[in-house]
Amino acid sequence: MVVRARVTPFFNNPGGEQITVNISSHDCDHHHPERDVLVKLSADTSSITVGSIITFTVQVFNNSRGILTNAFLFNPTPTGTVVPNSVTVNGFPQPGASPVTGISLGTIPVQVNFVSVTYQFRVVSVPSPAEIIGQATLTGTLLFSRGRQVAISVLSNVATIPFPGACIPLQATNNGIIAREGEGVKSFIKIANPSRSPLLFKLLSHPKHGCMKLLIDGRYAYKPNRGFSGEDIFTVLVVDPVCHFTAIARVIVQVKKKRCHHHKYSSSSSPHSHSHYDSHYDSHSHPHSHSHSYSHPHPTHTLILVSVPTAIPKVVLNPVVVHVPRSNPFLHRKRSLAIHATPNPSILESTAIYQMPC
Structure with missing residues (x-):
């Protein structure tokens, strides 16, 4: 845009006549463009x-x-x-x-x-x-x-x-784990990392009663020595390379000893069903029963079926002893046995006890 103006200059104008000057708006941009x-x-x-x-x-x-x-x-x-x-x-x-x-x-x-x-x-x-x-x-x-x-x-x-992840020191947390005798377990080092920085892990002390493998991201695998049960300990150094913090994680492993368990399977859906297994139900309780010390070509497990009449809840009838070959593939795979029988009309509850030797 061009603006035409008539001005009277004060210098070098003795007659005082007016001069026409053309001013462009583009010329104003040179101040602060x-x-x-x-x-x-x-x-x-x-x-x-x-x-x-x-x-x-x-x-x-x-x-x-x-x-x-x-x-x-x-x-x-x-x-x-x-x-x-x-x-x-x-x-x-x-x-x-x-x-x-x-x-x-x-x-x-x-x-x-x-x-x-x-x-x-x-x-x-x-x-x-x-x-x-x-x-x-x-x-x-x-x-x-x-x-x-x-x-x-x-x-x-x-x-x-x-920046929410400002440098905050690392804080070691509970690193206790439980393992079974002779069995391996996998876990990872637990540590509070408020800075959310990538961490490095280094094994400081090895376990005395087992072997373990530590990965750089904090995951590890542990397996106790054969026959050992009790407490085992190893330590891991945790490094924050960004904030230059370190912490020591102490891992306590409780190795549990294997136990022999008796498994009970109830053939009655009643929540009040009971089973009674006394020590006098041994090899002398039945003419065809065998003790574990008896030499037999096919070692057996003892299955005892106890029936409890409703009218006489405190009386236990003679048990029915069934011998199942130990080599039975079903037992080896499932470690359990289901019994299907038609109970006597006077008996409302029947319980099967399967005794699994160690």
């Missing part, structure tokens, strides 16, 4: 900790009356390292570009609404204070009418990202 170039910075702060990736987005607005040429965008690493090949301009990848050395934006005409730039940083250490601060800088040259050029350098807003 960078005010019409805006740079807005934002960051994805959904989850920030050591090892996280922060995505920054920059929008460049050219509201001036000049054309922005040779535009470059800079952003120093805010407590992190640049993720390779993460730069895009208006959605198009820019291989090899880096905000540290400068992202070339070329020429930004006046008619363009804005230019969008994205790039990523990976957090490699804990900041102090516990926040990440990012700010971008845009440089370039504005070209106005009549060939006038103005170099600019525009700062974006400051993006402050709170």
